[in-house]
Amino acid sequence: xxxxxxxxxxxxxxxxxxxxxxxxxxxxxxxxxxxxxxxxxxxxxxxxxxxxxxxxxxxxxxxxxxxxxxxxxxxxxxxxxxxxxxxxxxxxxxxxxxxxxxxxxxxxxxxxxxxxxxxxxxxxxxxxxxxxxxxxxxxxxxxxxxxxxxxxxxxxxxxxxxxxxxxxxxxxxxxxxxxxxxxxxxxxxxxxxxxxxxxxxxxxxxxxxxxxxxxxxxxxxxxxxxxxxxxxxxxxxxxxxxxxxxxxxxxxxxxxxxxxxxxxxxxxxxxxxxxxxxxxxxxxxxxxxxxxxxxxxxxxxxxxxxxxxxxxxxxxxxxxxxxxxxxxxxxxxxxxxxxxxxxxxxxxxxxxxxxxxxxxxxxxxxxxxxxx
Amino acid sequence: xxxxxxxxxxxxxxxxxxxxxxxxxxxxxxxxxxxxxxxxxxxxxxxxxxxxxxxxxxxxxxxxxxxxxxxxxxxxxxxxxxxxxxxxxxxxxxxxxxxxxxxxxxxxxxxxxxxxxxxxxxxxxxxxxxxxxxxxxxxxxxxxxxxxxxxxxxxxxxxxxxxxxxxxxxxxxxxxxxxxxxxxxxxxxxxxxxxxxxxxxxxxxxxxxxxxxxxxxxxxxxxxxxxxxxxxxxxxxxxxxxxxxxxxx
Numbered sequence: 001x002x003x004x005x006x007x008x009x010x011x012x013x014x015x016x017x018x019x020x021x022x023x024x025x026x027x028x029x030x031x032x033x034x035x036x037x038x039x040x041x042x043x044x045x046x047x048x049x050x051x052x053x054x055x056x057x058x059x060x061x062x063x064x065x066x067x068x069x070x071x072x073x074x075x076x077x078x079x080x081x082x083x084x085x086x087x088x089x090x091x092x093x094x095x096x097x098x099x100x101x102x103x104x105x106x107x108x109x110x111x112x113x114x115x116x117x118x119x120x121x122x123x124x125x126x127x128x129x130x131x132x133x134x135x136x137x138x139x140x141x142x143x144x145x146x147x148x149x150x151x152x153x154x155x156x157x158x159x160x161x162x163x164x165x166x167x168x169x170x171x172x173x174x175x176x177x178x179x180x181x182x183x184x185x186x187x188x189x190x191x192x193x194x195x196x197x198x199x200x201x202x203x204x205x206x207x208x209x210x211x212x213x214x215x216x217x218x219x220x221x222x223x224x225x226x227x228x229x230x231x232x233x234x235x236x237x238x239x240x241x242x243x244x245x246x247x248x249x250x251x252x253x254x255x256x257x258x259x260x261x262x263x264x265x266x267x268x269x270x271x272x273x274x275x276x277x278x279x280x281x282x283x284x285x286x287x288x289x290x291x292x293x294x295x296x297x298x299x300x301x302x303x304x305x306x307x308x309x310x311x312x313x314x315x316x317x318x319x320x321x322x323x324x325x326x327x328x329x330x331x332x333x334x335x336x337x338x339x340x341x342x343x344x345x346x347x348x349x350x351x352x353x354x355x356x357x358x359x360x361x362x363x364x365x366x367x368x369x370x371x372x
Numbered sequence: 373x374x375x376x377x378x379x380x381x382x383x384x385x386x387x388x389x390x391x392x393x394x395x396x397x398x399x400x401x402x403x404x405x406x407x408x409x410x411x412x413x414x415x416x417x418x419x420x421x422x423x424x425x426x427x428x429x430x431x432x433x434x435x436x437x438x439x440x441x442x443x444x445x446x447x448x449x450x451x452x453x454x455x456x457x458x459x460x461x462x463x464x465x466x467x468x469x470x471x472x473x474x475x476x477x478x479x480x481x482x483x484x485x486x487x488x489x490x491x492x493x494x495x496x497x498x499x500x501x502x503x504x505x506x507x508x509x510x511x512x513x514x515x516x517x518x519x520x521x522x523x524x525x526x527x528x529x530x531x532x533x534x535x536x537x538x539x540x541x542x543x544x545x546x547x548x549x550x551x552x553x554x555x556x557x558x559x560x561x562x563x564x565x566x567x568x569x570x571x572x573x574x575x576x577x578x579x580x581x582x583x584x585x586x587x588x589x590x591x592x593x594x595x596x597x598x599x600x601x602x603x604x605x606x607x608x609x610x611x612x613x614x615x616x617x618x619x620x621x
Binding site for chain 1: 425429431455457460463468472474475479483487488532533536544
């Protein structure tokens with residue numbers, strides 16, 4: 001075993017605060033960023049949960065939920081592309097939901113075709129639900145929003161934009177951010193969103209070969225100035241990014257993660273400093289024997305590295321445990337591999353940086369002091 | 373017979389502090405130590421013996437005077453050269469054991485060979501085991517300082533100093549923390565390093581029981597080397613030589 005690992009293990013009580021600080025930092029970064037990703041993945045739910053490959057909307061659209069009306073006749077623009085297999089209309093927009101007690105709630109109305117091959121229908125709308133939605137004035141909401149929307153039972157009614165709607169079913173696991181989702185047919189959605197018969201919010205397309213989606217989106221953008229077009233993947237990313245960067249939530253969570261990193265760096269650095277300072281006399285003997293200072297510096301950096309590795313290793317199960325717990329509390333934390341790698345990498349760099357800061361204690365190593 | 377001088381201090385002076393607070397630790401001290409001999413530097417507390425050891429070993433720069441160590445004018449070398457000199461030729465034993473609490477006896481010694489000479493782990497282990505065997509510590513090699521007695525810890529510290537086969541060994545009060553039976557073993561080991569390995573050993577001590585083991589005794593008081601014909605009694609060393617031992621001023 002290396003001298004640094006042997007020291008770390010033997011004096012584990014001394015190094016524990018540093019290890020825990022690293023673990024805490026890694027945990028905080030991973031969870032904060034995972035929370036952020038989970039939170040903003042909600043904004044792209046309408047894109048990520050249907051089978052559309054190309055999205056065409058109003059020019060300069062910032063996020064899927066911020067779409068503005070375009071003419072339904074624009075559908076021909078997409079249909080004109082040889083790569084397109086078929087395309088269809090999709091309406092979406094915010095409207096006021098009025099509960100029985102008169103209280104209002106902003107909701108996001110999503111109207112799509114309801115056939116089995118629909119591109120716009122959310123994939124959690126079962127054939128039964130789609131069948132029920134074919135009746136005008138019927139809607140489906142997510143079970144997680146039932147209480148928030150004051151819906152007591154299946155078949156309960158409420159008002160959207162002053163028009164009566166009836167709840168004919170529930171989806172599961174489609175949490176909302178800005179406002180609860182209200183799924184319905186295009187015919188039901190138009191009056192709720194006060195759209196005329198020739199207005200839609202998006203035109204959705206499916207390609208003969210899914211790989212051609214980018215070509216179609218690029219061509220549409222190039223050929224028409226009064227629309228915007230994206231592949232589903234791009235639009236999803238675009239929507240998340242918009243909310244991530246434009247809202248204070250992203251900054252606040254990022255700030256908290258940075259603060260965690262700073263606290264971790266200070267505690268780790270102080271732990272390593274104190275541990276090194278406690279061995280100053282031993283280091284002084286080595287200096288007297290002519291051992292160069294960089295050898296001792298390397299030992300401290302090595303210790304910092306292992307403190308980082310052990311801390312990150314402790315953080316991994318804790319992150320998964322807390323993410324699972326959050327999931328049970330209906331808070332989604334997304335932990336893609338690149339986020340975990342980045343959190344581990346940033347924390348390791350922090351630990352190594354703390355080691356570098358702790359090197360200042362080695363400046364006090366002076367062999368002549370052993371002879372006084 | 374030609375005498376081979378390993379270590380020579382010429383007119384060494386060193387003071388600490390300034391103005392009214394100035395203390396003179398060494399005052400015009402000159403001495404020569406022959407190669408392969410065990411020299412004892414004695415004197416009361418505050419007499420300057422540790423300062424003299426620090427100056428002669430290249431750890432503390434004198435205010436004036438020069439140190440010629442194995443033919444090198446030590447204080448004309450730059451810091452890196454002096455560090456290199458110590459690495460190549462010097463072993464140190466300090467008061468207290470100064471052992472890393474987390475490392476075993478073997479690791480404390482291996483570390484010096486690995487870090488000092490860049491030896492492979494296998495080579496470092498071989499050399500550490502060799503020294504530990506010489507010190508009668510083979511069966512205690514795997515133990516950490518907390519599991520060793522004071523005498524054993526000091527033997528490890530000596531092993532750390534001797535593993536490089538240094539030509540100069542400096543020891544500061546190596547027996548002060550030990551009872552005499554252990555202290556005697558330690559002095560014997562250092563004497564063997566001088567007589568069997570040809571190292572020049574300079575020991576600072578105030579323990580008169582170490583005198584019989586020395587080839588030469590220097591007495592320091594108030595930073596000055598006392599002449600050996602001053603009030604003294606003679607002590608017979610192990611070679612049957614009479615050594616002066618000043619009892620008081």
